Amino acid sequence: MAEQSEKLVWGCCALGLLDDKYVKCSKCKYAYHFTCLASNEDEEQSTASAEWMCPLCNVTPKNQNKDNTPVRYNPNITIRASKRPALNSPPSAEKPLTREEMLNIAHDMMSQMEKTMKSLLNSEVRPLKEELKEVKESMSFMNAQYEEVLREQEKSKETIKNLQTENNQMQVKIEDLSSRVNQLEQNARMNNVEIQCLPEKRDENLLSTVTKLANVIDCQLTEENVVKCTRIARMNKDSVRPRSIVVQFSTPRIRDQFLAASIKFNKPKPPQDKLNSSHLGMTCTKTPIFITEHLSATNKALHAAARLKAKQKGFKYVWIRGGRIYMRKTDNSEYIIVKDINSLDKIK
Structure with missing residues (x-):
């Protein structure tokens, strides 16, 4: 009775209280509280003997029939296997569970838990797998579209590059053609001069005015030397300046003589005495007159x-x-x- 509680294996309960009186089975060596055995004082004295056996060990086995008579086979009879205890059923109060039984129970519980977890995971994960599959398909589709966009972008870049090259070439050609056209237009004016700021009159005779102007600047000019003489429209409609006069001479040589005479007339004179409207006898306000090439x-x-x-x-x-x-x-x-x-x- 003086053994420590840690060394005793209890067959009655799991409390293992040393304060209560107990007895040890002489056969299975399990300890039992008298209170668990529901024994009175007389029974305790008789139970305290060294030959006492627990109720499980004290069971008298039934007579076994060892006849070797064979059993007739019947296909309608199913031989049932020994029944295993339920997983959640409490251990028998008559006999404590052995280590092997506890391991079996734990194994069964783990198996059942594993099945439950697998079922739960399958029910929860399956929709996620389907969604993930759809996401992968969407990503594959988007990736294909993105690759297509990249290919189109590369094509567009190449097209833009070619167009820029062509545009630069066209720009050079346009500038060259514009220069040529401008040169042709200028060559078409090689017989012309432009007289600017000459005051306008209602009934003016431009041919007479030009010949008079030639006399002022000391240029030998006849009416036969003038092919055409006319005023041209203003470039700026809001300008108050008189419209310019374009004079077309018969030859470039006569045009150059007329220009040279106007330059020679103006060169030695101060600004206020240079060619102006008063030299033509006009009574209007004195205004300067300019003679230039027709551009x-x-x-x-x-x-x-x-x-x-x-x-x-x-x-x-x-x-x-x-x-x-x-x-x-x-x-x-x-x-x-x-x-x-x-x-x-x-x-x-």
Whole structure:
């Protein structure tokens, strides 16, 4: 009775209280509380003997029939296997569970739990698998579309590159053709001069005015030398300046003589005495008169831009000769030929 509780194996309950009186079976060596055996004092004294056996060990086995008589086979009879205890059934109160039985029960519980978990996981994971499959299919479709977009983009880049190359080539051709057309237009004006700022009159005779102007600048000119003489429309409709007069001479030589005479007339004179309306006997307000080469529309716009650039950069001279525009900053500096707008952009 003095053994420690840790060394005793109880066959009655799992409390293992040493304060209660107990007895040990002489056969299976399990300990039993007297209270669990429901014994009184007389029974306790008789039970305390060394030969006492627990109720399980004290069961008298039934007589076994060891006859060797064979049993007739009947196919309608099913021999049932020994019944296993239920998983959740409590252990028998008559005999404690052995280690092997506990392992079997644990194994069965684990198997059942595994089946339950598999079933639960399958029921929960199957929809996720289906959704994942759909996502993969969608991703595959989107990837295919993306690859197609990339291919189209590469094609578009190549097309744009080719178009840019063609555009640059066309731009060069257009500039070349524009230059040629401008040159042709300027050559078509090689017999012409433009008289600017000459006051207009209602019943004016332009041919007579031009011949009178030739006499003023000391240029030998007859009416037969003039092919055509007319005023042209203003480029700026809001301008208050008189319309310019375009005079077409019979030959470029006569045109050059007329221009040279006007330059010679103006060169030695101060600004207020240069060619003006008073030299023609006009009684209107004294206004300066300018005689220049008749420029094409492109060259005329370029001439205006050159004069503006000359004011900005402090150039002293801007003139026209042979349909070309020239600029010079000082009397001793080199002249610059203004071919196009890009030429003006390079001037610093």
